[in-house]
Amino acid sequence: MxxxxxxxxxxxxxxxxxxxxxxxxxxxxxxxxxxxxxxxxxxxxxSRDELVRSIVQPMVEDIERFVAQQAPGDARRLLDDYFELMWRHREVIVMMVRELSTLGYLDLGARMFDWRRQLIILLLGPELTQEQHIRATVALGGMSDCTVEYAHLPLDVVKPLAVAAAADALGLARTAT
Known part of the structure; x- marks a missing residue:
């Protein structure tokens, strides 16, 4: 109860x-x-802080687990899975975007940058040009933004477009679907 x-x-x-x-x-x-x-x-x-942390913590745990379990390989699959992860936690992302002070809970600002760096390495490898790094930042950030901006639309409408745009930003060749 x-x-x-x-x-x-x-x-x-x-x-x-x-x-x-x-x-x-x-x-x-x-x-x-x-x-x-x-x-x-x-x-x-x-306290309200404890309540906020309890809402944010599952997202933190899911992202940390996701990043830790990934291996370099299929970049499209990684983008696909990452989008679904962000989609599941879109309400928490909206909370953070709506009020940036929410990033202070659980030191999210620094953690998010670290997760993104790890994902970029998984997507493109450890030796990146400046252009590749910028493209990867746009790809991952853009997908996260889509989970907020288009949260009112069905997942099966947003996901294929967001993942394709991220793949394009990364310069990945299109595959037949």
Missing amino acids: SSDTKARIQAVARELFVRQGVRNTSLRQISDRLGITKPALYYHFA
């Missing part, structure tokens, strides 16, 4: 954070929306 309440709190908080921003969402708004008292909310999360 307790984990169900915790999950409901996180779901309502995520929705409000995405719509209003983290700073503009009070714990009172969250508890009122759930029909629980503020002390009941504090039983599960000691």
